[in-house]
Structures are given as C-alpha cells and as structure tokens.
Amino acid sequence: MTGRRVVITGVEVLAPGGTGTKAFWELLADGRTATRRISFFDPSPFRSRVAAEINFSPEEHGLSPQETRRMDRAAQFAVVAARGAVADSGIEIDEFDPYRVGVTVGSAVGATMGLDEEYRVVSDGGRLHLVDHGYAVPHLYNYLVPSSFAAEVAWTVGAQGPTGVVSTGCTSGIDSVGYAADLIREGSVDVMVAGSSDAPISPITMACFDAIKATTPRHDDPPTASRPFDGSRNGFVLGEGAAVFVLEELDGAVRRGAHIYAEIAGYATRSNAYHMTGLRPDGLEMAEAIRVALDEARMNGDEIDYINAHGSGTKQNDRHETAAFKHSLGDHAYRTPVSSIKSMVGHSLGAIGSIEIAASILAMKHNVVPPTANLHTPDPECDLDYVPLHARDHVTDAVLTVGSGFGGFQSAMVLARSDRRVA
Amino acid sequence: MTAAVVVTGLGVAAPNGLGTRAYWAATRAGKSGIARITRFTPDQYPARLAGEVPGFVAEEQLPSRLLPQTDRMTQLALVAADWALDDAGIRPQDLSAFDMGVITASFSGGFEFGQGELANLWGKGSQYVSAYQSFAWFYAVNSGQISIRNGMKGPSGVVVADQAGGLDAVAQARRQIRKGTNLIVSGAVDATICPWGWVALQSSNRLSTCEEPALAYRPFDEGARGHVPGEGGAILILESASAARARGARVYGEIAGYGATFDPRPGSGGEPALRAAIELALVDAGVAAAEVDVVFADAAGEPELDRAEADALAAVFGPRAVPVTAPKTMTGRLYSGAAPLDLAAAFLAMEEGLIPPTVNVDPVAEYQLDLVVSAPRPAELRTALVVARGHGGFNSAMVVRSDRAE
Numbered sequence: 001m002t003g004r005r006v007v008i009t010g011v012e013v014l015a016p017g018g019t020g021t022k023a024f025w026e027l028l029a030d031g032r033t034a035t036r037r038i039s040f041f042d043p044s045p046f047r048s049r050v051a052a053e054i055n056f057s058p059e060e061h062g063l064s065p066q067e068t069r070r071m072d073r074a075a076q077f078a079v080v081a082a083r084g085a086v087a088d089s090g091i092e093i094d095e096f097d098p099y100r101v102g103v104t105v106g107s108a109v110g111a112t113m114g115l116d117e118e119y120r121v122v123s124d125g126g127r128l129h130l131v132d133h134g135y136a137v138p139h140l141y142n143y144l145v146p147s148s149f150a151a152e153v154a155w156t157v158g159a160q161g162p163t164g165v166v167s168t169g170c171t172s173g174i175d176s177v178g179y180a181a182d183l184i185r186e187g188s189v190d191v192m193v194a195g196s197s198d199a200p201i202s203p204i205t206m207a208c209f210d211a212i213k214a215t216t217p218r219h220d221d222p223p224t225a226s227r228p229f230d231g232s233r234n235g236f237v238l239g240e241g242a243a244v245f246v247l248e249e250l251d252g253a254v255r256r257g258a259h260i261y262a263e264i265a266g267y268a269t270r271s272n273a274y275h276m277t278g279l280r281p282d283g284l285e286m287a288e289a290i291r292v293a294l295d296e297a298r299m300n301g302d303e304i305d306y307i308n309a310h311g312s313g314t315k316q317n318d319r320h321e322t323a324a325f326k327h328s329l330g331d332h333a334y335r336t337p338v339s340s341i342k343s344m345v346g347h348s349l350g351a352i353g354s355i356e357i358a359a360s361i362l363a364m365k366h367n368v369v370p371p372t373a374n375l376h377t378p379d380p381e382c383d384l385d386y387v388p389l390h391a392r393d394h395v396t397d398a399v400l401t402v403g404s405g406f407g408g409f410q411s412a413m414v415l416a417r418s419d420r421r422v423a
Numbered sequence: 424m425t426a427a428v429v430v431t432g433l434g435v436a437a438p439n440g441l442g443t444r445a446y447w448a449a450t451r452a453g454k455s456g457i458a459r460i461t462r463f464t465p466d467q468y469p470a471r472l473a474g475e476v477p478g479f480v481a482e483e484q485l486p487s488r489l490l491p492q493t494d495r496m497t498q499l500a501l502v503a504a505d506w507a508l509d510d511a512g513i514r515p516q517d518l519s520a521f522d523m524g525v526i527t528a529s530f531s532g533g534f535e536f537g538q539g540e541l542a543n544l545w546g547k548g549s550q551y552v553s554a555y556q557s558f559a560w561f562y563a564v565n566s567g568q569i570s571i572r573n574g575m576k577g578p579s580g581v582v583v584a585d586q587a588g589g590l591d592a593v594a595q596a597r598r599q600i601r602k603g604t605n606l607i608v609s610g611a612v613d614a615t616i617c618p619w620g621w622v623a624l625q626s627s628n629r630l631s632t633c634e635e636p637a638l639a640y641r642p643f644d645e646g647a648r649g650h651v652p653g654e655g656g657a658i659l660i661l662e663s664a665s666a667a668r669a670r671g672a673r674v675y676g677e678i679a680g681y682g683a684t685f686d687p688r689p690g691s692g693g694e695p696a697l698r699a700a701i702e703l704a705l706v707d708a709g710v711a712a713a714e715v716d717v718v719f720a721d722a723a724g725e726p727e728l729d730r731a732e733a734d735a736l737a738a739v740f741g742p743r744a745v746p747v748t749a750p751k752t753m754t755g756r757l758y759s760g761a762a763p764l765d766l767a768a769a770f771l772a773m774e775e776g777l778i779p780p781t782v783n784v785d786p787v788a789e790y791q792l793d794l795v796v797s798a799p800r801p802a803e804l805r806t807a808l809v810v811a812r813g814h815g816g817f818n819s820a821m822v823v824r825s826d827r828a829e
Contacts, residue, residue: 115537125546130464144534144624144626145531154685160684160693163685165583166581182602270577274571407558
C-alpha cells in the first residue's frame with residue numbers, strides 16, 4: 001500500500017437515550033439503558049414488544065420540511081449525523097478538491113420504515129396484489145434504493161468523490177467505515193464522510209425477527225430486556241440510530257491542526273459460509289477477521305486494551321464471539337475488558353457498527369470503558385471480563401470492535417491512538 | 424501494490440439470453456428481450472414493458488431447500504455464480520476457503536419476496552410473516568447466499584449505488600484482491616419486476632410509457648422518452664493475474680482502471696461529474712483516451728442525461744472519435760445488474776472483435792456520437808470503457824483490457 005494512514009477527526013452520534021455524541025457518551029458512562037416498550041405502533045400483537053427508540057424531531061435537527069418529507073427516517077438520521085460530524089471535525093469541505101471527498105453510508109435495511117408504511121397504503125392494507133400507484137408518494141423511489149441515503153449525505157456535505165451505501169447486514173456499520181478508510185489509504189480520496197444509519201423499528205422488522213425468535217420476548221421490564229452475556233438473555237432488542245465520522249488522511253489532518261480521535265489502524269471482513277442466520281460456536285471466521293485486522297494494523301493482540309463486542313444478546317452470538325476472542329487473542333482475551341453497548345442502546349442493525357466505533361473512540365478519549373448493562377449472572381460459557389453494570393476507568397489506547405451479521409459476515413476493526421503508533 | 428486483476432469467468436442472466444452464450448448470440452444479432460410484462464398484469468400501470476429473463480426454471484438449477492428462502496434475484500444470482508465459476512474452471516472446494524470472497528452490488532434487494540411478506544403482514548397478521556423474510560429481501564442476500572453455497576470465507580461486501588453500483592462492487596473486488604485475496608466473485612443480478620417494485624420504479628418518473636418494444640427505450644435518440652426496466656445481470660470471477668496464470672486459466676481480460684464521482688447537488692449549478700469519473704478511470708488504467716477502442720454507454724434514455732453523457736464522451740475523446748454502444752437497448756436497464764452485464768459484453772466483444780449494436784436508435788446528430796446502431800461492427804478491440812450512472816448523481820467508469828493487449 002501507499003503508507004497513507006487514516007484518522008477519525010469528527011464524529012456525531014444519534015442513538016437512543018439522547019441525541020448527540022455527548023448525550024450518547026453520558027448514557028454509556030452511566031450504564032443507563034434506553035430500551036422501552038415500542039411507541040411507534042401498537043406492539044401488542046408481536047412476540048417482542050420492546051425496542052430502543054430515539055426521540056427525534058427532524059425540525060429540531062435543522063431538516064427542512066421538504067427534506068423531512070422526501071427522506072426516510074434513516075436517511076434523516078444519516079444527514080443530521082453527517083452535518084454534526086463535519087461540524088465536529090472543523091473541516092471545510094469546500095477547501096478540498098470535491099472529487100477527493102467521498103461518502104459511504106452503511107445500512108442493513110435501508111428505508112424499511114418508509115417502505116412498510118407506503119406498502120400498507122398502496123396495497124390498501126395488504127388487500128391489493130396489483131398495488132395502486134395512484135397512492136404512491138413521489139419519493140417512493142428513494143425508499144426503494146437506499147443509495148438515496150448516500151446521495152443525501154453527499155449533497156449536504158458537498159462531496160463529489162466516490163459515494164455509495166455499504167449494505168452487509170449487521171456488519172454494515174463497520175464495513176462502511178472500513179471501505180471508506182481503504183479509499184483514503186489507496187489514495188483515491190483524502191476525506192471521507194463515512195458512517196451508517198438504520199431505522200428499522202417497524203412492524204415488518206418486528207414480524208420477521210419474531211418469526212425466527214431473534215429478538216427477546218422479555219417485555220415485562222423493558223429497561224432490562226437487553227442483557228448480552230447474561231445467562232438469562234434470550235434475544236436482542238431492536239434499536240435505531242446513526243453515527244457518522246469524518247475520516248482524513250493523517251498528514252492532511254495534522255497539517256490543518258485537526259483534533260484526532262483515533263487512527264483506523266486495521267480492518268477486515270470475512271464470511272462464515274455456513275448459514276444466513278446461524279453461527280458455528282467456534283467463531284473461527286470472526287477470529288480470522290480479527291487476525292487480519294491486527295495484521296493490517298501491525299499490532300499484536302496483546303496491544304488491545306478494550307474489546308467492543310458485537311454482544312447482541314442471542315445465545316449463539318455471545319458464545320460465538322467469546323470463542324473468536326479467545327482464538328484470536330489467546331490468554332490476552334481473559335485480561336481485556338469486553339463490553340456490549342447493545343445492552344444500553346439496543347441493536348440498530350446496520351447502524352450499530354458505526355455507533356460502536358463511536359463508543360470505542362470515546363472510550364479512548366475518556367480512558368473509560370462502557371459497561372455491559374443488565375449483566376448480573378454471566379452465562380458460564382461466556383467467561384471473559386464483560387465489564388458488568390458499571391463503566392470502568394481503564395487506560396485505553398487501542399480498541400478492537402467487531403460485528404457479526406446475517407449472511408454470515410464477520411467484521412473487525414482496530415482503532416488506536418495515532419501518536420502511539422510508528423508507521 | 425497494483426497487481427493486475429483479471430476476469431476468468433462470466434455468468435450471465437439477461438432478458439435477451441439466459442447464459443453467456445445465449446446472451447451473446449442475441450446481443451451480437453441485435454435481438455431484444457424487451458416485451459410486455461408477463462410476471463403480473465400490467466394493464467393498470469402507465470409503464471407496461473420490461474426485460475424479463477426468459478426460460479429460467481429455478482427448480483432445475485438449485486436444491487429445493489433454497490427455493491422457498493430466496494427471491495428470484497437471488498436464484499438468478501446463485502445460478503449465474505455457478506456458471507461463472509464453471510466458466511472459470513474453478514471448483515471452490517479445491518481452493519482455500521479464506522482465499523475466495525464475494526462482493527456484489529444490490530439495488531432493491533429481494534423486493535418481490537418482500538412484497539409477499541408485506542402482504543402476509545398487513546393482509547393476514549404478523550405471525551404469517553415467513554421465517555425467511557429476515558434475510559431473503561435484504562441487500563446483502565446475494566453475497567451471503569453465494570458465499571454459503573460455494574464455501575467462500577474471504578472478504579465479503581455489498582455496495583448500493585443505484586445503477587452505478589455494479590462497477591463499484593467490481594472495483595471493491597479488485598481492491599480486495601490487491602490486498603491479498605486470490606479470487607473474488609463479483610458483479611450483480613437484480614430483479615424488481617413485481618407490482619410493488621414496479622410502482623416504486625415508476626415513481627422515479629423515468630419509465631417509458633411507450634407500448635411498442637422497439638420504440639420504448641431509445642437513448643440518444645430524438646424520441647428518447649425514458650427507459651424500460653429489466654432484470655438479470657452478470658456475475659464475474661475476478662482473480663489476481665498471478666493466481667490465474669499459475670493455474671493456467673483462460674483469461675478474458677483485465678480490470679484495468681476505475682473512477683467514481685458524484686454529481687453536484689441539483690440546482691447548485693455545478694458541472695456534472697461524469698467526465699471526471701471517466702478521466703479518473705483512464706488515469707487509473709494508465710490508458711490514453713485515444714487507446715480506448717469502444718465505450719459501453721450508460722444510455723439513460725432521458726434527453727438531459729443523454730446529452731450530459733454525450734458531452735462527457737466528446738470532452739474526453741473528441742467528437743465522434745470513439746465507437747459507442749449501448750446493448751442495454753436490448754435488455755432494458757438492469758439497475759445494479761446493468762454494468763456487470765456491460766463488462767461481460769465488453770469482454771465478449773473484445774474476444775470476438777465485434778461491437779454489438781445499439782438497436783432502435785437513430786442518434787441526435789448534435790450529440791457527436793459515433794454510435795454503433797442497427798448492425799454489429801467488426802473492430803480490433805483491446806481496450807473498452809464501461810460507463811454507469813445512478814439516480815441521484817452516481818457516476819462510475821471502468822476500463823477493461825483484453826488479454827491480448829500489451
């Protein structure tokens with residue numbers, strides 16, 4: 001490769017429990033949870049009735065009435081987060097060659113919410129197979145093709161370089177940022193506005209996860225519904241949100257005096273080639289992704305200070321990734337804090353990978369690792385240090401964050417302090 | 424690290440031919456696959472023509488357990504991948520699992536499957552939604568299913584950039600091969616021809632409402648009035664040139680250069696960015712404009728977009744300086760599947776030394792295009808450019824070279 005290094009210089013998070021990066025970090029540091037009974041629609045017909053919803057007002061976040069109308073909620077999240085990330089980085093995009101500024105937006109399920117609503121109308125409640133185009137909204141095409149999200153972000157930040165959506169299910173949030181980092185590293189671009197967004201809390205999503213019992217049926221006490229690594233966990237809690245970053249080539253970022261959160265030191269994705277939704281307990285493919293990401297970072301496993309886990313709260317996931325950490329890091333896995341923020345903000349499918357990258361760089365910033373909330377009685381087969389209940393002061397110079405998703409995709413990213421590493 | 428990446432296998436599912444051989448025979452003969460929609464009754468819709476893939480019987484090609492859990496686009500993609508691997512002489516079980524990956528483009532996911540489950544949800548109740556819905560419709564399904572069917576554990580990926588995404592996926596595949604994986608299955612196959620997909624496509628206001636198949640999709644013509652959607656696409660086997668050489672593979676040619684840009688915000692008055700994408704691809708390939716022997720155009724079929732593309736080509740190559748073709752006038756626009764199919768066509772054209780025609784089009788003289796119309800044109804072809812654009816402003820361009828080029 002060219003030796004170019006990639007750093008994160010701006011971030012904005014929209015997550016359940018309070019919009020904005022600051023509110024997000026306070027939630028994590030306090031170990032509070034943002035899961036609640038679903039309010040967007042009546043969840044009583046569903047097996048799973050809880051979710052981590054955002055109290056989001058497009059107007060308050062500066063979206064115009066037309067922007068609000070033409071964009072699905074997930075696109076709105078992406079645009080708001082992108083604007084916030086650019087503001088946070090202090091970058092002036094128009095000072096760059098616009099063809100060398102690109103955009104990637106990760107999303108697992110695109111405009112699911114908009115599609116679900118519009119289908120209900122054009123089909124007249126599922127009655128019409130030959131759906132009625134007379135009732136279609138003019139921007140339905142933007143819901144059909146989620147690349148409209150990336151277009152909206154490119155327009156709002158003024159990027160004219162490579163632009164697209166990365167949609168690898170629940171690893172989209174890591175893969176979108178990894179893809180963007182690769183574009184900078186290879187020299188195609190100098191700046192990427194990269195992140196991910198999903199707003200999947202709609203009846204069709206709840207129904208399809210109900211059908212495979214992936215989401216938790218625990219709805220008597222919503223704040224404690226998401227409990228990764230706990231012996232009593234029985235499925236994930238759906239969430240929504242977005243996180244977007246400004247990625248820059250290191251030398252350029254240093255030249256303009258940018259605040260650098262972290263370097264994207266290594267990234268890899270691998271597939272299990274096993275099952276669209278199932279995981280083998282050995283975690284070998286995730287372990288391989290971790291190994292390759294560490295290799296790209298030119299780091300040893302024992303340099304990892306914190307593992308931000310996928311930690312969805314399904315039994316198969318928690319055991320799968322626990323095995324993957326042991327395979328890839330050996331004994332160091334037992335000495336390293338591991339936690340799942342999905343215990344607090346739920347699982348926002350394609351968005352969560354980016355939200356977890358945000359949590360990782362904030363952990364580095366504060367030297368505090370967020371906890372795994374609701375973890376009272378660990379599954380005996382999950383025997384690592386999952387930082388139960390309370391955040392922990394911990395010197396954090398390098399973080400491994402991982403994702404695992406439908407399709408069999410396994411992704412890993414290594415984030416490290418850029419001034420700590422020698423190229 | 425700019426190791427050459429070559430294409431060693433093609434698998435095609437196109438409206439004018441199922442299978443590479445059938446597609447090329449039809450394409451070189453100017454035979455169109457555009458006709459009135461048969462997959463549903465289109466009478467009530469303003470647009471009624473489409474390019475449907477003919478003669479595909481999934482039951483004959485795939486294990487029965489896969490059928491209820493896959494959309495038509497995934498069935499077509501799995502079979503196209505089988506054919507592409509076979510064409511490349513690859514038996515996946517003989518190779519290291521981590522050394523093979525799958526990176527495809529997507530557009531609308533398994534939309535027809537999605538319509539069926541939405542109908543169950545709203546018509547019957549949430550408990551009637553299929554256990555397969557969670558993964559049958561989403562955008563990552565084709566990459567996931569191809570990797571599972573073929574035991575491929577290497578780098579995976581899915582890119583969505585409307586109709587430009589097919590080239591972006593192939594470029595990402597090339598990137599991963601340069602990072603050290605020997606083989607990536609790439610390309611894209613799409614199918615959105617169901618009532619729900621149709622209504623969503625129509626909302627773009629870009630579908631032709633002409634009922635005459637020969638007149639409905641005429642890019643660069645005075646009579647351009649939108650496009651006809653199609654289904655299908657192509658799966659390509661990409662390998663590092665050294666790995667392909669080591670196993671003595673037949674090579675179609677090289678993925679030599681790539682560029683991608685995004686148009687300025689509508690109404691901002693900025694220059695369209697297609698020209699820049701083409702120029703970036705040429706620079707990346709180390710190819711001068713004069714060395715390009717043929718251009719496979721995006722050919723939107725909208726007067727304003729046709730003009731923008733013609734202007735970009737004239738600016739890069741000079742007026743009428745390079746033969747241009749758009750065989751997609753025989754298939755309709757296949758969205759993410761379109762550009763991979765054009766890549767396949769480019770390799771087949773270079774192999775035979777024959778530029779396939781842009782049927783049904785009499786180009787506007789002012790566009791200054793040397794458009795190959797009506798009949799195929801014999802030509803020595805070593806280098807081809809494929810252009811793809813997506814709704815919203817996505818521009819991608821890819822330069823490919825035949826294996827004979829030095």
